[in-house]
Amino acid sequence: MEALTRRQRKCLEAVLECLRRTGRAPTYRELGRMLKIASTQGVRRHLEALARKGYLVMKATARGIELSEEVRGAVGIPILGRIAAGRPIEALENFEGAVDVVSMYGSYPEVFAVRVVGDSMIDAGLQEGDLAVVRAAPRVENGAIAAVAIDGEATVKRFHAEVGAVTLAPANPRYAPRIVRDGEAEVRVLGRVIGIVRKLGSI
Amino acid sequence: MEALTRRQRKCLEAVLECLRRTGRAPTYRELGRMLKIASTQGVRRHLEALARKGYLVMKATARGIELSEEVRGAVGIPILGRIAAGRPIEALENFEGAVDVVSMYGSYPEVFAVRVVGDSMIDAGLQEGDLAVVRAAPRVENGAIAAVAIDGEATVKRFHAEVGAVTLAPANPRYAPRIVRDGEAEVRVLGRVIGIVRKLGSI
DNA sequence: CATGATAGTGAACGATCGTTCACTAGTCAA
DNA sequence: TTGACTAGTGAACGATCGTTCACTATCATG
Numbered sequence: 071m072e073a074l075t076r077r078q079r080k081c082l083e084a085v086l087e088c089l090r091r092t093g094r095a096p097t098y099r100e101l102g103r104m105l106k107i108a109s110t111q112g113v114r115r116h117l118e119a120l121a122r123k124g125y126l127v128m129k130a131t132a133r134g135i136e137l138s139e140e141v142r143g144a145v146g147i148p149i150l151g152r153i154a155a156g157r158p159i160e161a162l163e164n165f166e167g168a169v170d171v172v173s174m175y176g177s178y179p180e181v182f183a184v185r186v187v188g189d190s191m192i193d194a195g196l197q198e199g200d201l202a203v204v205r206a207a208p209r210v211e212n213g214a215i216a217a218v219a220i221d222g223e224a225t226v227k228r229f230h231a232e233v234g235a236v237t238l239a240p241a242n243p244r245y246a247p248r249i250v251r252d253g254e255a256e257v258r259v260l261g262r263v264i265g266i267v268r269k270l271g272s273i
Numbered sequence: 274m275e276a277l278t279r280r281q282r283k284c285l286e287a288v289l290e291c292l293r294r295t296g297r298a299p300t301y302r303e304l305g306r307m308l309k310i311a312s313t314q315g316v317r318r319h320l321e322a323l324a325r326k327g328y329l330v331m332k333a334t335a336r337g338i339e340l341s342e343e344v345r346g347a348v349g350i351p352i353l354g355r356i357a358a359g360r361p362i363e364a365l366e367n368f369e370g371a372v373d374v375v376s377m378y379g380s381y382p383e384v385f386a387v388r389v390v391g392d393s394m395i396d397a398g399l400q401e402g403d404l405a406v407v408r409a410a411p412r413v414e415n416g417a418i419a420a421v422a423i424d425g426e427a428t429v430k431r432f433h434a435e436v437g438a439v440t441l442a443p444a445n446p447r448y449a450p451r452i453v454r455d456g457e458a459e460v461r462v463l464g465r466v467i468g469i470v471r472k473l474g475s476i
Numbered sequence: 477c478a479t480g481a482t483a484g485t486g487a488a489c490g491a492t493c494g495t496t497c498a499c500t501a502g503t504c505a506a
Numbered sequence: 507t508t509g510a511c512t513a514g515t516g517a518a519c520g521a522t523c524g525t526t527c528a529c530t531a532t533c534a535t536g
Contacts, residue, residue, distance in 0.1 A: 097334075109517095500514075503513105
């Protein structure tokens with residue numbers, strides 16, 4: 071994306087900070103107070119430049135500043151390819167993506183998360199305490215890692231459907247696959263695991 | 274949190290959808306159009322109820338609807354403890370948390386992410402392609418998993434500082450630890466790995 | 477049957493906000 | 507040195523928006 075002047079960057083940072091703090095866009099006069107600009111026209115010039123360069127979209131309504139799609143997809147935690155890259159707006163100008171499970175997976179009714187219990191899937195890279203992001207679906211393809219409810223209890227396993235039974239295969243040689251024949255227990259596929267989020271210690 | 278009526282839930286959903294789509298809160302009249310309510314007073318009643326129950330905060334300015342802190346912390350991907358729990362507002366009423374790396378780690382200059390290359394940390398649960406969330410710090414405690422730049426190239430390893438050298442230890446028996454003596458190469462600690470985000474296939 | 481909560485209509489008022497006009501000043505490349 | 511761009515001030519206009527008032531309807535509860 072096109073480079074910004076120092077003042078324009080400050081202005082974009084102020085907009086982002088306001089959105090982060092309050093969840094809504096600032097008015098021209100609020101921005102003026104944050105940037106120490108007395109005239110709404112002075113603020114407007116910066117916003118027009120930011121809109122022209124593709125960072126913002128201006129709507130002619132109250133608090134009508136919207137982030138452009140590019141910026142909206144990039145306001146998570148920046149993925150730095152080159153270590154030299156700075157933060158946070160500088161990174162936008164040579165932008166490589168952002169970590170944000172919400173923008174990665176959306177925040178839709180069919181996406182949820184379950185916590186991984188035990189180490190039965192350790193060889194598939196799922197550790198105890200990981201959050202498995204699941205896309206809800208009534209069935210999944212054979213061999214996929216799925217979240218499954220057995221008699222109402224949720225578990226994450228590799229799923230295989232066969233004639234008259236389903237196999238829930240762990241990914242750990244210390245555990246045996248569980249074969250559930252029809253009628254033995256109520257097996258309900260919750261969905262496919264499409265992501266993992268792990269938190270290591272505290273910040 | 275206090276339960277909502279069906280109409281109030283629809284109203285909160287409309288506010289969230291507007292925020293998700295445009296990044297800014299709706300006006301009373303916009304909400305009225307979404308909910309098929311002709312009078313701003315009809316809309317206002319719902320918003321007052323939502324504010325009274327702690328879901329929203331109303332400011333007397335244009336587009337002055339803000340989410341409460343509780344709701345703002347919960348608008349990611351819901352973590353479902355009990356499978357019975359619904360989505361998305363229902364889950365709020367017996368809320369267990371939300372996955373959202375931004376709200377988990379904040380979106381601050383000192384937090385960024387690097388992509389894991391290779392399988393040298395596989396036994397620590399880091400797979401190729403994972404995003405390692407890093408809290409920037411000039412040094413880390415011995416034994417921590419750290420992002421380190423060796424001669425400008427980033428890598429993720431277990432970090433040990435010794436007298437006159439540092440050891441970068443992989444977590445994979447197929448790789449040997451790398452001992453870098455002072456002056457041999459420029460080793461710069463980027464920070465500690467505080468999280469992992471993995472995307473498995475597409476949605 | 478009354479009461480309170482929920483749900484809604486329609487109109488009007490005043491404050492806020494985006495927009496626009498006219499004017500000033502510094503910087504930098506052609 | 508002349509534009510072009512950036513960065514401001516100050517004032518004013520009209521549209522939008524939150525607020526408020528008066529009034530109606532439905533429905534469950536005691």
